[in-house]
Amino acid sequence: MNTQTRLVGGVERKVVLVTRRTRLEELVVRHNTLAQAKFYVEHLGADFGDYLVENEAYASSLRTAAQALETWGRHQIIERQMLPNFVFGASDIVVALGQDGVVANTMKYLEGQPLIGVNPEPARWDGVLLPFAPHDLGRVLPEVAAAVRPIKAVTMAQVTLSDGQTLRAVNDLFIGPHSHTSALYELSHGGRSEFQSSSGLIVSTGLGSTAWMKSLVTGAMALAQSLGRPGQELTYQPLAWDAPALDFAVREPFPSRASQTSLVHGRFGSNDPLRVRSRMPDNGVIFSDGIEADYLRFTAGMEATVSISPVQGRLVH
Secondary structure, eight states, X not given: OOGGGGEETTEEOOEEEEEOOOHHHHHHHHHSSHHHHHHHHHHTTOOHHHHHHHHHHHHHHHHHHHHHHHHHOSEEEEEGGGGGGOOOOTTOEEEEESSHHHHHHHHTTOSSOOEEEEOSOTTTOOOXXXXXXXXXXXXXXXXXXXXXXXXXXXXXXXXXXTTSOEEEESSEEEEEESSSSOEEEEEEETTEEEEEEXXXXXEEOTTGGGTHHHHHHHHHHHHHHHTTOTTOOOOOXXXXXXXXXXXXXXXXXXXXXXXXXXXXXXXXXXXXXXXXXXXXXXXXXXXXXXXXXXXXXXXXXXXXXXXXXSSOEEEEO
């Protein structure tokens, strides 16, 4: 390829590879040694050999990906845990090696840089967001740099707190209690407001509409049918990945003298954000894409405004 496609302002474009720990590596961190990790797994009656197979498959894929990056030139390898504090360059090309969750967790920290999802073990992971194998990188990286690979746009959600903190979501946002207690808040949408008590709210993007939101709606529809809706056929239609809309759903809303349950599901866009004011003294949190460790505190009096992120994800296909 023409080497000029690798240059931006005379500087070679950097490739950032995001990795994750395998289940085995997580166990060794927790139990200090491989022997203790093996004892723990086998004591539970699980197959430790599967942990070894998965670990070796990931290590092999990482070696193949690293070789492609060496051939490319300027690159950096970081673990997923570093993402909240890592600063990506505007011209970086980003590669995520892992399950779909690694792609989602990486995308929300990007500012429109192209993201390549790589499946380390296709026999194990379906990989909806992982269209490439490690050996594809040598071909795909130059094509991305030359802007000849198709890019799929992904709408992200963004929550902004009244103190200025923000958090993005590729799949979904959770707004609610830190533990298994009730979430207390005031919800405002479409000119309506009500005080609610529930186990929290989910706000879903188009990409997330096939995951947690689908699970919530499917369960609600099954309950409605089991309680007697003869002749009424209920269906669920997910949003497109790039749809300019977000859906919200309230989990387990509880009716009482002080809490209402009429505003439990809806769709909104850029001109009609969702607003939530916390009434939780100390246990309110907001996190995205299932990463509970990276959360915003959402305590009494704080207001969260949920809207479509001005930045779209750019997934290479």
